[in-house]
Amino acid sequence: MNIDTILKFFVPKDHSFYPLFEKDAQNLIKTAEVLKLLMETEDLEQQEAYVTKIKELEKIGDDITHTIFDQLNKSFITPFDREDIQQLASNIDDVVDTINGAGQRIRLYKPKTYISVYREFAEVIYRSAKEIEYSVDLMKDPASNKDRIIESCITINTLENKADDLYHQGISSLFENEKDPFELIKKKEILETLEKAVDKAEDVSDAIKTIMVKLA
């Protein structure tokens, strides 16, 4: 797919999508990092600060997504099909949104304790974010990096399977140990939101796979 390399000469610099996606993926990693910090503290003030930070990063992500969409409507030539670029941006946005959803729920529900899998979930989300950033970076030259991109998509898939196990483990321990139905509902919903964030990361890898399959 050397056409890709050729395109870079033709596409005006300010219309290039790579820096925008790079920025978007970096923003996702930052959000996942703050989520990890949030899951390591039960101090309410600290929690509040981290949740506020995640909300800020979510706004930044929104702006990047809108910029990508605006560029798509201005650019004559795009490296991949327009609708696939839009899908990829929209899916990265969904991961950040869902991490923010988990943050908001912690702030609003004020669960009396965390359950232990929350921290492991934050780690899985962080590792998925790293894989997404790695893939997005490799997509600058999709033809040469094809195998590595697909491998990275498989890793994201494996992380999603791990998340499923964590979810089952978490739910199981909740039903065994939590005797207050209100606390159970709260903790269960935070767990579900964390699992949803990993699902959304897998949607990103699906969007990447669609792009790669079209180039095949």
Added chain:
Amino acid sequence: MNIDTILKFFVPKDHSFYPLFEKDAQNLIKTAEVLKLLMETEDLEQQEAYVTKIKELEKIGDDITHTIFDQLNKSFITPFDREDIQQLASNIDDVVDTINGAGQRIRLYKPKTYISVYREFAEVIYRSAKEIEYSVDLMKDPASNKDRIIESCITINTLENKADDLYHQGISSLFENEKDPFELIKKKEILETLEKAVDKAEDVSDAIKTIMVKLA
């Protein structure tokens, strides 16, 4: 994209999609209107009447969706990519289905009271429906109306953000004030279904954005 205007001369009248989408969007608005009425009464008989009405409108929406799909399979030339027309119709259908889901839950769960955000949610859904109808109408001439269509999509996005805040506000008040776990589960699920309806409205705007991006 003047090709669009040209196409109108070639496409046989009965194969035209615009009247069908217009009808579909109008049906969505009607459904959202009845939802607003439903959220303003706690009289059980009135509720029953409105829920029945929503169910009827959902059946009408189903029929329109099937007709669009049948037309897609008969028409040789379509104004946009077939799969995008199908996606748009299917997403509008999802909004109506989810509003019906909220109605059914109210009828089945018989929550003892409504929480105050329900009414605000119905308003947000109604305003999203109005924006969808506005965009769909403008898509008769997408080239001339591009900026206004995109603006309308951004408005739907803003409404979805507002819905997120409403959801958090509603959940927060539920966990503070609702002391009966069964009532909490019921009211929370109605809230979730209302939020899902707004999410589905945003999916409609995504489908519109995909069509616009392809025309760029």
Added chain:
Amino acid sequence: MNIDTILKFFVPKDHSFYPLFEKDAQNLIKTAEVLKLLMETEDLEQQEAYVTKIKELEKIGDDITHTIFDQLNKSFITPFDREDIQQLASNIDDVVDTINGAGQRIRLYKPKTYISVYREFAEVIYRSAKEIEYSVDLMKDPASNKDRIIESCITINTLENKADDLYHQGISSLFENEKDPFELIKKKEILETLEKAVDKAEDVSDAIKTIMVKLA
């Protein structure tokens, strides 16, 4: 669409997608069959055996999905658009995953009793799986079988509507009869997962409809 028949001569045998999709659809039917058995027993040891079997079938499904994706990246000519083949495979995978999700929840939650609609749900899922297998088989020659494929998609749609009614019926009976909030949460979530499996089956029919619409 006789091109389809022609293609079969050109596409190397090992790159053919039909045997893979056939295998995938058969695997889905097997999974749905075990779900039916699971829903007919409240013996814990039997349940455990069925849940383990479903988990095994889910792994097999994963392997088939990966093989399809690998083939997509190797094949020069594909019978339908690559991204649509990927979508179809991914959606069939989602049905199997969700059935497994229902199985896992039964194993983990150990609900004290089943509610009666579980069994009816398993039947609806099984019938949807049979329709999917039937459609996939007909897609070997989509042009000649078009009407029958679309009819089958409509049947899947009707099954999904039936599932909605079952869900409402189940929820309604849960809120009336279940006095333990923990049991209610467990049984409700199993119900939701079963409903989700039918939704995922409808997504398969949507993917098939997209392929058919493009061939129109």
